[in-house]
Amino acid sequence: MTNKQWICIIFIVLPLLAFSQQRKLMIQDSARYSVSMIYEAVVDMIYLYEDYLEVSLLGYSEFGQAIPVLKISDTSTKPKKAILLVGNLHAREFFSSKFVLKFCNEFLFSLKNSNGIYPSADKILNEYDLFLIPLANPDGVKIAQEDWKGIESYKNAIASIKRIGPYSDWKANGLGIDLNNNFDDGNFEVKHGHLFEENPASQGHKGDYPCQAKEVKLLQDFVDSITPLLTLSFHTKGDVLFWADKGTHANFQGLDTKLNIRIADKCGLKMAKVSKDPREYGAGLENYIRAKTKRLGVCVELSPPNGSVSQHAPQMFKTLVWDKCRYMPILYLEELSILYPSYNYLFLKE
Template identity: 25%
Template sequence: MKKRLLLMICLLSFYSNIAYASPVVKTDNLYTYEEMLRDVSDLDRKYKEIITVNTIGHSHFNRKIMAIKLGKGQNNILINGSHHGREWMTTMLIMKMIETYAEAYANNNVIGKYKTDIFNDFSIWFVPMVNPDGVTLQQFGPNQFPIFHQKSLLHMNNDSHDFKGWKANGWGVDLNRQYPAGWNELKGESQRNYQFYKGHKPLQAIEVQAISHFTKRIKPALAISYHTAGREIFWNYQNGEWLVRDRKIAAKVAQLTGYKLNIPPKKATGGGFTDWFITTFHKPAMTIEISFLVGERNPPLSVFSEEWVRNCEVGIMLAHEIKTMYIKK
């Protein structure tokens, strides 16, 4: 019964443009960096009471890395997406989440069973697109970049003009292999590439510098990094004495989404954002992989409605969980 109710609520949100005014965030087409900027600006104007917008840095090719705060509280959690170029559906998901929560707050509505008045004294920070260069390259190819760099991009892409598999940033560094935790043990490409090149040192990429500095500044009590694909949750990386606590909250996300909890090998290597977050702050973090497996490309738009239903309550559920089981202690 609860799952049916959740399905109805999330589907009503997804198809709200049928019965109500057209939503700001459109989910039926390619979701680009430029569209994200427009939507952030529109949501900021529409929900100024509850939304705060910051530019926390710029990409290698000077595209903005945006952060959106939903809520009025200092205590917060952090949700980010699109560390990888081909995973831009996570940006769409996050932007849809921001609009849905802001609209519910403005109208004093609930999200599932969760009250939105939590945002009176608690916040969620969203960074929808950590890697705007990678997203732009994956969607539109090298012509969106300086002429002097286009030949290098083709070389890093195995001389293919099909960039649908591109994960790295615009300089050929895989951003989710750039964090210090476990970086030394990471294997992969030895030079700049469309995926798996970890860089010559951790925190080399300015996009990673931006999100790591921002994370240290806002001190979130929990972090989520959305990726594609596989419908899987990675939560366990050297959690130590916090293992039981972190498993408990990851299990709640698994129950809500229907995704499986990953059990990593004992010698699992790191380098990812959530690996760094767990070992740096000793607080829970999860990498959530949306969509069924699709290989080296972006998931099809046809899967978004189901992934939205699975994830629409994740942010607000975690806000409530963290406020009750963690911050108050």
């Protein structure tokens, strides 16, 4: 080989090799992710991490927007426990989809690279299959961001829905139903919530019957098909875990308390008191999980309260959410692995 050829290898081929080994999708901390940015990030992850990542569709929203489900698993045929992470049930809470997406990306990167931030990622996949739904309410997110592309034909119908505050405060789905008040947990009839609206609204309307919202029906059917041992549903106000309710708390015989105390402590979050009144707490995803599947469900409120419904600025994501909570899902799974052997009898009976 001539010197010229070596120089060619050093300057052209080697940097390309290095690039291919280290290429990492960046989930930008300071950007507010639109629906299409989330889709693009998911597609990028498919190309980068095809050995571990399978993407399917939960289905389509009321306005025909795709709701992707990301499954991270290894190739072993050993039975695994399913874990579910869900973001953006509430439209305006854009930190929550960003968190699920960024966690997913960092976890996948850690499986393939020794310099990832989750060194236990491989070990976790020995025991768990992770299912992630970063964007449970794409129509609502588009409305909250006034991103009408692809939903132009619904604009008049959206404008006719009672709006409380600016579009950026929109919390419901495209039809004006609060998705986290529409699950069929057995409490739908008694649930009112302090912002109850009789008719469709940008927030506070639970729907006319459980599972009226297409997104809720899809999510509930999916939950029934995988029966996750633990579900973390991410929201964005309060730095608090809603981890137990009076109707189901006793079923867990202390496992829920031990698990969540440790996570709250390690991540610097508060633990809400056990929710007492089904009129206040019922019909959320976490309630459905606890009441109907008898598994662990936690509503995680990321980021501190700011005395307003408006969200923190996008550039605050790193300091208010990521720096504090990036290890949270890993901590949950590590703690669950420690605690589970003493409690597995709880989950054997259906």
